[in-house]
Amino acid sequence: MDPWTRTVYEVVRAIPKGRVASYGLVAMLAGRARAARAVGNVMLECRDPSVPCHRVVHADGSLAPTFRDQRARLRREDVAFRGARVDLERALWAVRLPRADARADVRGRRAVRRRVRVSSSFDAPSSRRTIR
DNA sequence: GAAGTGACCGGGG
């Protein structure tokens, strides 16, 4: 599996249950801000069940027509819809910076340069939360 | 390398 695909998988796995991210957002987090289209290509081929590909939607909340049970799978996670599209006001993943690393490797003074991981624990959905 | 093909995106009409 190529690095691009691997990175995209990693980002998509970080989308919390009950939230969605747009292809463009996933692209950004994967380090290629304008590669939304390429993210779509990866999703199209994705058969890995550990990757919640149903949580990736269009920037306007609409879904890919060919992805049959996407809506059902989202509904099962209580994602709100407004007509045919996801209610992004409620369900869009609000990405946050990861904690400034409590668990930095202390052994050795050499700063460990590791890749920032997006954590799935951020922005877990809360039904009571109101935006704006 | 050129050309075509997407589960894309933003802006404009």
Place this chain on the structure above:
DNA sequence: CCCCCGGCCACTT
């Protein structure tokens, strides 16, 4: 609201 267009990126012919 909708549709369309140009730009975009990775992959395949």
